[in-house]
Amino acid sequence: MILESFKHGPLIWPTIEENEVTRTKKYAELSAAEKIQADCDMKATNIILQGLPADIYSLINHHIVAKDLWEIVQLLMQGTSLTKQERECKLYDAFDKFTHIKRESLHKYYLRFTQLINDMNIYNMKMEQFQVNTKFLNSLPPELSKFVTDVKLLKDLHTTNFDQLHAYLEQHELHANEVRLMRENNQYPLAVVANHQMTPPHFNTYQSSYNNPQLQQ
Template identity: 30%
Template sequence: MAAPPIFQEGASLTRPPFFNGKYYGWWKNRMMNFIIAKNYDLWNVVMDGPIIPTKLGPKGRLELTPENKIALQNNAKAKNILICGLGPDEYNRISSCSTAKEIWDTLQTAHAGMSQMKKCKIDYLNRKYELFRMKDGETIQEMHSRFTSIINEMNSLGESLPSGKAVRKFFSVLPNSWESKVEAITEACDLDSEEENMELTTRMFQEMLSKGR
């Protein structure tokens, strides 16, 4: 469970921990402890929801028992704590929820589920990257396009690879006929260098691809 490197919001005994869409697992545990410390009955409402009549008679809320009213009040308190701990984007996500349980479940589905899906996708792309090979009948250009697509997908999920590592990986699966070209690039450029030399490497490689050499 990763924690943010620096945090200011929510470091208080009276103010709920703040959630801005990042580090959900860290926030979730802190919010749970915060609510329980306030009143354990509030945490029960978050987990199980308020137990109140779903249908009222002609007199409406006047028919509520004292126990119903306490349940509704605890739901309102728990909702208020959760809402006060959310940034604008997260509030928009739960604004239509009527109970504290609905808010909690919505956040759990959105962030815990999303994190698991993201991890599975990253694992899948890492396997594709590690097992990447040239297909039968595939041109160098097609192979390069397929490889670039994998790298771009990984980058979009925050799984960035060092440029030099990615270039070396691609070079390692090129056919033997490309050995002299690979040697020319590696001798001309330092694959472990920063942006300028890596840009030069990329330009040289793309030029070779375009010329089909």
């Protein structure tokens, strides 16, 4: 009955004579079969609307008849093949260029990667599990490199999914952050030495005499 709504249009609601006036029957006045068909008409409309991309939905959501909706959708969707191809190219490019953002937590990195893979799956852009896992691991920051090497030895990247890789690495994120902070702090003494070497000699002499009363005399 839902298919009938798509093909031939909705139920033509029967009329009734009342006080010498013809009016359309209310839902409560329909027969059992007519009520079922009226419900199927509504379901048919909802099925179409719920399955549409947002840009198409915004153009036709004011229509309420399933048959009209379906005919308009068919016309509109004919022009989306090029758009789909362009979107696929952009997603492949985003996958190729995907990388960790400085100071980004592992969890946020994982969420961004998950969103990208989900978008690719929507377009049936299937990739080998090994390829996805390798991209996920190789784009992580240097402080996680030791644990990335460990997980590559422990896990089979052909069968493991990147959700499991994330769960393993998350256990070591705190230690990795400590390693990063140590590296950053170790750069500070070098900067101090460099600045000291660049200080003019007469400035050091002045400072020494200022702090030594005997030299001041």
